[in-house]
Amino acid sequence: MARLIEVNNLSYTYRSGSANKVQALNRITMEVHRGEILAITGQNGSGKSTLARHFNSLLIPTSGEVLVDGLSAADKKNIAAIRKMIGMVFQNPDNQLISSLVEEDIAFGPENLGLPAPEIKKRVDWALESLNITALRQASPNNLSEGQKQLVAIAGVLAMKPECIVLDEPTTHLDPRGRREVLDNILRLNREDGITIVLVTHFMQEVAHCDRMIIMEQGKIKMSGTPRELFRYPEKIRSFGLDSPVASKIADGLRKMGFNLPDDILLSEELADSLCQLL
Amino acid sequence: MSIIVENLCFSYKKGTPFEKKVLHDISLTVEDGEFLALIGPTQSGKTTLAQHFNALLIPHCGRVMVNEADTQDPNTDLVALRLQVGYVFQNPDYQLFAPTVGEDIAFGPLNQKLPRTVINDRVSEAMKIVNLVPEIFLNRDIYALSGGQKRRVAIAGVLACQPQIMILDDITAGLDPRGRDEILAVIRRLHREQNITIILISNSMDEAAEMADRIIVMNQGQITLEGKARAIFSHLDLLRSIGLELPESMNLVQQLQERGLAISSVPLNLDETIDLIAGSFRKGQGTT
Numbered sequence: 001m002a003r004l005i006e007v008n009n010l011s012y013t014y015r016s017g018s019a020n021k022v023q024a025l026n027r028i029t030m031e032v033h034r035g036e037i038l039a040i041t042g043q044n045g046s047g048k049s050t051l052a053r054h055f056n057s058l059l060i061p062t063s064g065e066v067l068v069d070g071l072s073a074a075d076k077k078n079i080a081a082i083r084k085m086i087g088m089v090f091q092n093p094d095n096q097l098i099s100s101l102v103e104e105d106i107a108f109g110p111e112n113l114g115l116p117a118p119e120i121k122k123r124v125d126w127a128l129e130s131l132n133i134t135a136l137r138q139a140s141p142n143n144l145s146e147g148q149k150q151l152v153a154i155a156g157v158l159a160m161k162p163e164c165i166v167l168d169e170p171t172t173h174l175d176p177r178g179r180r181e182v183l184d185n186i187l188r189l190n191r192e193d194g195i196t197i198v199l200v201t202h203f204m205q206e207v208a209h210c211d212r213m214i215i216m217e218q219g220k221i222k223m224s225g226t227p228r229e230l231f232r233y234p235e236k237i238r239s240f241g242l243d244s245p246v247a248s249k250i251a252d253g254l255r256k257m258g259f260n261l262p263d264d265i266l267l268s269e270e271l272a273d274s275l276c277q278l279l
Numbered sequence: 280m281s282i283i284v285e286n287l288c289f290s291y292k293k294g295t296p297f298e299k300k301v302l303h304d305i306s307l308t309v310e311d312g313e314f315l316a317l318i319g320p321t322q323s324g325k326t327t328l329a330q331h332f333n334a335l336l337i338p339h340c341g342r343v344m345v346n347e348a349d350t351q352d353p354n355t356d357l358v359a360l361r362l363q364v365g366y367v368f369q370n371p372d373y374q375l376f377a378p379t380v381g382e383d384i385a386f387g388p389l390n391q392k393l394p395r396t397v398i399n400d401r402v403s404e405a406m407k408i409v410n411l412v413p414e415i416f417l418n419r420d421i422y423a424l425s426g427g428q429k430r431r432v433a434i435a436g437v438l439a440c441q442p443q444i445m446i447l448d449d450i451t452a453g454l455d456p457r458g459r460d461e462i463l464a465v466i467r468r469l470h471r472e473q474n475i476t477i478i479l480i481s482n483s484m485d486e487a488a489e490m491a492d493r494i495i496v497m498n499q500g501q502i503t504l505e506g507k508a509r510a511i512f513s514h515l516d517l518l519r520s521i522g523l524e525l526p527e528s529m530n531l532v533q534q535l536q537e538r539g540l541a542i543s544s545v546p547l548n549l550d551e552t553i554d555l556i557a558g559s560f561r562k563g564q565g566t567t
Contacts, residue, residue: 272535
């Protein structure tokens with residue numbers, strides 16, 4: 001697969017040069033492939049958000065390089081082009097929403113691209129529709145639930161028509177229903193619109209749906225591969241402070257009781273299927 | 280120390296054209312020493328209700344009695360009441376404001392005008408309970424903390440006031456799996472060993488099922504269900520209809536039931552799920 005983002009030997013230190021500097025990333029090398037949905041996971045403080053913030057030049061490497069579509073993310077003259085390609089959605093939608101009307105908020109990005117009014121309207125319509133929130137068009141973000149706010153924030157990024165959306169723990173402040181709605185929408189944007197997705201999360205239920213995953217610890221990448229490969233090693237996963245998807249854990253428990261189940265089950269539907277085959 | 284709520288109602292922006300009624304005629308009792316979970320979808324009124332428990336909000340009608348003191352009574356010492364009923368907010372950024380961890384946790388005891396040595400003891404005690412090593416974190420800048428660490432500082436700050444009741448408002452949101460397990464273990468310990476009454480506000484049914492003795496389910500400003508965990512989870516369709524997501528293990532059991540597996544009970548945790556599935560297979564083998 002073609003590489004959209006390439007990270008070579010990236011290190012990053014917060015407050016570099018001061019007495020209380022913290023090295024957040026330590027010689028990271030990884031890539032994001034075009035069209036994939038990649039999960040970056042790891043404990044709080046492992047460096048996942050710091051890594052993700054390099055993908056659209058919010059942070060500039062202390063050393064090493066980040067290339068987005070071949071452009072160096074450290075070079076100031078590339079930043080506008082990179083931010084057009086890579087959209088960013090943050091943990092707390094309140095930090096992202098600025099207007100008093102949902103549609104104005106979503107139009108903000110396209111307006112800044114200097115697009116003509118009819119095109120802006122078209123994009124706002126499309127973004128609202130893509131996320132099934134057309135009904136919220138005239139609402140004030142203040143009156144929305146956290147889940148709805150996060151969908152509006154994603155719509156605002158979507159309206160920029162980015163090639164890739166980086167979502168930094170987008171479901172952390174959502175209730176389980178909102179979390180599922182956001183996840184379903186992210187998956188759909190990837191599968192139907194071909195948008196590359198980088199999902200920073202520590203919900204293993206979300207990771208289970210991704211094409212590939214990276215596990216970070218103390219600023220380093222400890223494991224990478226498909227969820228199906230990695231969740232076969234639940235003890236290893238736990239040693240990084242993470243967990244396995246619920247269906248994997250139940251399948252594991254049943255296997256220990258002598259059930260003849262595959263060792264790479266991730267989703268409830270798969271477990272139900274496998275169990276029914278044993279009947 | 281108990282909390283009694285009688286016919287409570289409350290509106291935001293009362294008296295304006297934007298008035299929004301959020302609590303309708305709520306009555307409930309929180310018993311001394313119990314572990315209660317308050318669950319419900321977003322905007323069901325959980326937080327608004329809980330903020331009445333330590334007089335952060337005052338009822339518009341009905342009343343709230345905390346340890347026999349009416350929160351509307353001008354003679355009630357609300358400062359003392361808020362020390363006894365600690366509130367840990369959902370977003371630690373709303374709770375933390377001092378520059379360093381140690382100063383933030385010391386804020387409550389400092390306002391109680393305790394001697395410095397007592398304050399220091401309370402701070403390091405509270406830090407140990409939430410697994411923050413004082414030697415490492417005491418002078419750490421709040422802004423240099425991760426989300427999970429901030430949350431632990433917020434809990435420690437409330438603990439340092441030595442409350443009898445703790446209201447924990449969705450405190451595991453944003454924590455990684457280990458951090459979540461650790462915090463839940465801390466909460467269990469507070470309840471069991473220090474006998475602190477716990478009111479856990481959560482939108483995660485998993486958490487409520489795992490942790491609480493009793494559950495109150497809220498929807499649209501009213502109490503929809505109330506009872507022991509297992510009784511609550513026999514109403515799966517009702518819970519789903521008000522916008523709650525069922526725990527993954529309950530979803531799995533339902534899928535298996537739909538495919539004809541004889542599972543009669545609702546699992547409250549993973550071990551129960553595994554046992555229930557294994558049990559239904561054993562029964563199946565017995566009859567064929």
